[in-house]
Amino acid sequence: MQGCEGSILLDDTIDFKGEKNAPANRNSARGYEVIDSIKAEVEKACPSTVSCTDILALAAREAVVMTGGPYWPVSLGRRDGLTANQAAVAQELPSPIESLDDITAKFTSKGLDVKDVVVLSGAHTLGFAQCFLIKRRLFNYPALESSALTSLQGMCPNKDASNANLAPLDSTTTRFDNSYYTNIVNNAGLLDSDQALLMNPTTGEMVRSYSSNPYQFYSDFAASMVKLSSVGVLTGKNGEIRKKCGSVN
Numbered sequence: 001m002q003g004c005e006g007s008i009l010l011d012d013t014i015d016f017k018g019e020k021n022a023p024a025n026r027n028s029a030r031g032y033e034v035i036d037s038i039k040a041e042v043e044k045a046c047p048s049t050v051s052c053t054d055i056l057a058l059a060a061r062e063a064v065v066m067t068g069g070p071y072w073p074v075s076l077g078r079r080d081g082l083t084a085n086q087a088a089v090a091q092e093l094p095s096p097i098e099s100l101d102d103i104t105a106k107f108t109s110k111g112l113d114v115k116d117v118v119v120l121s122g123a124h125t126l127g128f129a130q131c132f133l134i135k136r137r138l139f140n141y142p143a144l145e146s147s148a149l150t151s152l153q154g155m156c157p158n159k160d161a162s163n164a165n166l167a168p169l170d171s172t173t174t175r176f177d178n179s180y181y182t183n184i185v186n187n188a189g190l191l192d193s194d195q196a197l198l199m200n201p202t203t204g205e206m207v208r209s210y211s212s213n214p215y216q217f218y219s220d221f222a223a224s225m226v227k228l229s230s231v232g233v234l235t236g237k238n239g240e241i242r243k244k245c246g247s248v249n
Helices: 032-045 052-066 086-092 100-108 114-125 135-140 146-155 179-185 192-199 201-212 214-228
Strands: 128-130 166-168
Touching: 032 052, 052 214, 100 114, 100 192, 114 179, 114 192, 114 201, 114 214, 135 146, 135 192, 146 166, 179 192, 179 201, 192 201, 201 214
Parallel strands: none
Antiparallel strands: 128 166
């Protein structure tokens, strides 16, 4: 969990607990089999040359492009890390129930800034969240826009059995667009950390801007992804080129 070095792809070993099963990632981060499949094909064509980390960075870009989002250049040549750190996930990965100040501090510790917080949060235009993450927001102190609240309470009944149910992060879960910001402006942000962006004068101004200007969001998202994909990169003799993404050589 040091940056863009593929540690999340590693399975548990006798030496370390992998990051896949950290509470923040378990049943939330998915699609490992897609990366494994791509890696297997790449190894057949060009053995021990392309890292799992580069494949992951390229796959992230292609997923965004295929769902209607922006393209950005992906520099290649990263190497794969040799270990994983499950405990570090809780310390370094932003939580949906953390304060905006704490989330921003985690970004700035990696060389990112408050604009990157707002822009990269826009990735929540795709995908789902598990219901246990939002039940406080639905039942303890419901403050969402009424139609969104009713719909989400139906998806996530206030019972333990619904904890693993999935709720859409925004209203267009398979299309990359600026609906995430529109939802926040309309008081329908799914996560506490989403809606909190509107409460701060600086981040709130950016949210309103992106809600009305999707092209600016696309441009800024591409720039922030270039920055993010450069965090904690291993090159040269550091790390390795894994033969299989789930294990070190």
